[in-house]
Amino acid sequence: MNFGNIFKIWKKEIKSYFYTPMAYVFLGAFSFVIGIMFLLFLRAVDFYQKQQSMMGNEAITIDRFCEAFYGNMNMLLLFVVPFFTMGLFTDELKKNTLVLLLTSPIRHIEIVLGKFFSGFSMVAIMLLLTLIFPVFLTLYSQGGNGPDLGVVFTTYLGLFLIGAFYVAIGLFWSSVSSTPLIAVMLTFATLFGFWLISFAAQSSAGTLQAILNQLAVVEQFNGLMKGIVEAKTLAFFFSGIGLALFLTHRSVESYSWRT
Amino acid sequence: MIEVQKLVKNYGNHVALRSISFKVAKGEIVGLLGPNGAGKSTTMKILSGFMPATSGEVTVAGHNVLDNPLEVKRNVGYLPEHPPVYPELRVREYLDYVASLKQVPSSEIKAKVDFVIEKCGLKNRATQIIGTLSKGYQQRVGIAQALVHSPQVVILDEPTVGLDPVQIVEIRNLIKSLAEAHTVILSTHILPEVVMTCNRVLLINRGQILVDGSVESLTKGSGESLEQAYLRIVSQDVEVMSAPTTTPA
Numbered sequence: 001m002n003f004g005n006i007f008k009i010w011k012k013e014i015k016s017y018f019y020t021p022m023a024y025v026f027l028g029a030f031s032f033v034i035g036i037m038f039l040l041f042l043r044a045v046d047f048y049q050k051q052q053s054m055m056g057n058e059a060i061t062i063d064r065f066c067e068a069f070y071g072n073m074n075m076l077l078l079f080v081v082p083f084f085t086m087g088l089f090t091d092e093l094k095k096n097t098l099v100l101l102l103t104s105p106i107r108h109i110e111i112v113l114g115k116f117f118s119g120f121s122m123v124a125i126m127l128l129l130t131l132i133f134p135v136f137l138t139l140y141s142q143g144g145n146g147p148d149l150g151v152v153f154t155t156y157l158g159l160f161l162i163g164a165f166y167v168a169i170g171l172f173w174s175s176v177s178s179t180p181l182i183a184v185m186l187t188f189a190t191l192f193g194f195w196l197i198s199f200a201a202q203s204s205a206g207t208l209q210a211i212l213n214q215l216a217v218v219e220q221f222n223g224l225m226k227g228i229v230e231a232k233t234l235a236f237f238f239s240g241i242g243l244a245l246f247l248t249h250r251s252v253e254s255y256s257w258r259t
Numbered sequence: 260m261i262e263v264q265k266l267v268k269n270y271g272n273h274v275a276l277r278s279i280s281f282k283v284a285k286g287e288i289v290g291l292l293g294p295n296g297a298g299k300s301t302t303m304k305i306l307s308g309f310m311p312a313t314s315g316e317v318t319v320a321g322h323n324v325l326d327n328p329l330e331v332k333r334n335v336g337y338l339p340e341h342p343p344v345y346p347e348l349r350v351r352e353y354l355d356y357v358a359s360l361k362q363v364p365s366s367e368i369k370a371k372v373d374f375v376i377e378k379c380g381l382k383n384r385a386t387q388i389i390g391t392l393s394k395g396y397q398q399r400v401g402i403a404q405a406l407v408h409s410p411q412v413v414i415l416d417e418p419t420v421g422l423d424p425v426q427i428v429e430i431r432n433l434i435k436s437l438a439e440a441h442t443v444i445l446s447t448h449i450l451p452e453v454v455m456t457c458n459r460v461l462l463i464n465r466g467q468i469l470v471d472g473s474v475e476s477l478t479k480g481s482g483e484s485l486e487q488a489y490l491r492i493v494s495q496d497v498e499v500m501s502a503p504t505t506t507p508a
Contacts, residue, residue, distance in 0.1 A: 008359050012345075019347040100343035100404070103307045104360040105332040256310045 001113075005106045009114025010121070013088065017122060022087070030080050030126050034073060038133055041069050062137060062147050067225045070155050073130065074162055074221055077123070078195060081163065082187035084122045085170025086180040088115045089252075093178065098255060108252045112245055116171055123163035127156065151227040158224030161237040162217060166191055168244035175251040260285045260412060260442040261306065266315035268301050268466075275301045276466040278315070283459075285411075288438050290457035291446040294493060298466040299446040300340060303414050306444065307337035320411045333362060336410040336441075338418060342401025346390030350381055350400055353389055354407055361408035375403040378436075380429060394421040402430065406437070413437060415445040419452060431456050450485045462489070464496045 017023040045065055052060070092098040101111050138146030170187040177183035194217045201212035201219065213219045220233045261283040268276040276298045283289050291299045304310040305317060308324050308331045317324040320334035345353055354372045363371055376385050379399045384392060389400060398421050405413055418434065419427045434456050437443050447453060453460055454474050462470035462477070469492050470477055478488045 005360075008356070012356055015352075016345065016347055095343070095345060096339065096341040097343040097345055099309055099337070099339045100357065101360070103309050103332055103335065103337045104357075105329045105362050106360060107329070 001107065002110060005110040006114045006117065009101075009106075009111055010118045013115055013118030014121060016091075017084075017118070022084075023122065026080055026083050027122070027126055027129070030076065031129050034076060034130055037072060037076070038069065041065065041072075062141060062145070063151060066134075066137075066147050066151065066155065067222075069133070070159065070225055071218070071221070073159065074218070075195070077126075077159070077163060077166060078188075078191045080126070081119075081123060081166040082170050082173075082184045082191070085119045085167055085174050085187060086177075086183040087174065088119060088171055089174040090177055090180045090183050102255060109249055112171070112175075112248050112252055116168060116245060116248075119167040119171060120164050123167055124160065127159050127163060131156075148227065151225070154224045154227050154229055157229065158221045158233075161224075161234075162221060165217070165237050165240050165244075168241040168248070172244045172248045172251065175248045260287075260320060261444070262316070262318040263302075263306075264316040266302070266305065266317060267313045268298075268305065268310075269313045274466055276305075276312075279463070279466070279468050281461060281468060281471055283442055283444065285442055286438050287459055288434065288443040288445070288457045289459045289461060290453040291444060291461050291463060292450070292453060292489070293446075293463035295448075297463045299463055300416055301466075302463070303337070303416050303444065303446060304339075306412075307335050307414050308332045309337070309339075333408075334411045336405035336408065336413045338401045338405040338415045340416045340420075342397050343404065344389045344397055344400050347388065349386055349388055350392075351376065351385045353400065354403055357404045358407045361410075363408050371407055371409065375407050378406070378433060379403040395423055395426050398422055399426070399430070402433070406441075409440065411442060413441045413443045415443065417446055417448070419447065419449065427452075450489060454485060462492060464493055467496075469493075469496055 045060055048060055089098070092101065102108075134147055134149075134152045138149075141147075166187075169190050170183070173186040173190065174180075174183040177186060194215070197212050198216035198218040201209050201216055204212060214232065214236065220236050223230055223233055261281075263282070264280050265278045266276055266280065267274075267278050279298075279302070291302065293299050301310070305312050305324065306319060308319075308328045311325065319331045322330040322334070324331050345356075348356065351372060354375065355368055358368045358371055359365065376382055379402055381396070381399055381403060384396055389397060392400065398418070402415065402418055405415065415434070419430050422430060431452065434443060434445065438458075445456070457474065460470060460472065460474055460477060461468055474485070477492070478485060483491070
C-alpha cells in the first residue's frame with residue numbers, strides 16, 4: 001500500500017467536492033438545519049425549565065440537553081452522509097474515468113481508501129463546524145457550569161466514528177450502483193435499518209435483545225454520550241467500517257468483469 | 260514489446276476472442292481493423308490491464324499482465340473509447356493528476372505535462388475547464404492523458420472519433436511521430452486511416468485474426484481498393500452474422 005497514492009486520490013476527490021456545488025450545498029444545509037435545531041432545543045429547554053421549577057421538579061441538566069441534541073445530530077448525519085458518498089464511484093462510472101483509475105499503476109485498495117478518507121473529510125468538516133455549540137454552551141450557561149468537556153470529547157469521538165461508519169457504507173453502495181440516485185437510496189435504507197434496530201431491540205427480550213443492542217448505532221452512541229468509551233463500541237464501529245471497506249474493495253475488483 | 264499468445268475472452272456464453280496470437284515489435288504502429296463487435300476493444304482492454312483474459316498469455320513491455328499488472332500499467336498509455344476526463348477539472352490540472360497517478364516523479368510532472376500539452380495542440384486550452392471543451396478537444400485531452408507518462412506502449416481505441424478533418428490530420432501526424440519513442444496499437448473503422456498511419460494491420464473478425472501483415476498484403480497487389488479487400492476478407496469469413504451491405508464509414 002502506498003500512502004502517496006491514497007493522498008492523490010483523496011486530494012482529487014476533495015477538489016471535486018469543492019469544484020461542484022456539492023460541498024457548499026450540503027455543508028450549508030447541514031449547518032443551517034443543525035443551527036435551527038440548536039435554537040429550537042434551547043427554547044424547548046427554557047420552556048420546560050420554567051414549567052419544572054414551578055412544579056418544584058428537578059431542572060433539566062446540560063448533559064441531558066446535550067444527549068438529546070447530539071442524538072438528533074446523529075439522525076441528521078444519516079440524511080446528509082449518503083449525499084456525500086453517492087458520487088464517489090458512480091461519478092467515475094458516468095464520466096468513464098474509472099478506466100483511468102483501473103489502468104493506472106495503483107492498487108484497488110488505494111483507490112478505496114482515498115475515496116473513503118475524502119468522504120470522511122467532508123463529514124469531519126461538517127462536525128468540526130458544530131463545535132461552535134459546546135463553545136457557546138460553555139460561554140453562556142448559567143453559573144458558568146457548561147458541559148463536561150470530557151463528555152463533549154467522547155460525544156464527538158462517537159460522531160466521528162458514526163460518520164466514518166456511514167461513509168464506509170455509502171462508499172460500498174456507490175461502488176455497486178450504476179447511478180447516484182440508487183446509491184443514495186440504498187445507503188439511506190441501510191443506515192435507516194441501523195437506526196431501526198434500536199427500536200427492534202426495545203421490543204424484544206433475552207438474547208435477541210442483547211444482540212440487537214450491540215448492533216444498534218444509537219445504543220453504541222448513547223454510551224459515548226455519557227462519557228463512557230467501551231471496547232465493544234470501538235470494536236463495533238471499526239469492524240463495521242472494515243467490513244464495508246472490504247466489500248467495497250471486492251466490488252472495485254469486480255469492475256473489470258462487470259464493465 | 261507486446262506478445263499475445265492464444266488469448267481467449269468469454270463474456271458469459273459469448274465468445275469475444277477465440278485464441279488470438281500476435282507480436283508487436285518496438286516502434287511499430289499496428290492498426291486493429293474489423294467490424295463492430297469483432298473484438299478490437301476487448302483486445303485493447305486486456306492489453307491495458309483493465310480486464311483479465313479468460314485464458315492465454317499477454318506480455319507487455321516484458322511484464323506479464325496477470326503476474327505483474329502494476330508494471331504493465333506503468334508502461335502503458337491507454338485511451339478508451341470515451342476519453343476518461345473529469346469535466347470539472349482544468350486541462351493542466353487533469354493532466355497533472357493523471358501524471359501523478361501514473362507515478363511520474365513530482366519533479367518531472369511539469370515538464371511532461373508541458374510536453375504533451377504542446378504535442379496535442381492544447382496550448383491555448385491548458386487553463387480551460389474540460390467540460391467546456393468541444394468533443395474534439397476532449398479527445399485530444401484523452402490522447403494527451405495516454406502519453407503523459409511517456410509509456411513504452413500506447414493503446415488508442417478509435418483516436419480520431421469526433422474530430423474535424425483538420426484535427427484528424429493533426430492527430431494522425433501525432434500518432435506517426437509517436438513511433439520514434441513508443442509502440443502504438445490503434446483501432447479504427449476508417450480504412451484510409453490505416454494506410455496513412457499504420458505500418459501493420461491486424462484484421463479481426465468474430466474474435467479471430469484474419470489478416471496479419473502490411474497494408475499491401477491486404478490488397479494482395481490485385482489492384483483492389485482497400486475497401487474492396489476489406490469487404491472481401493470479412494465476407495469470406497463464413498458465418499458472419501451479417502456481412503456489411505453498405506460501405507463501412
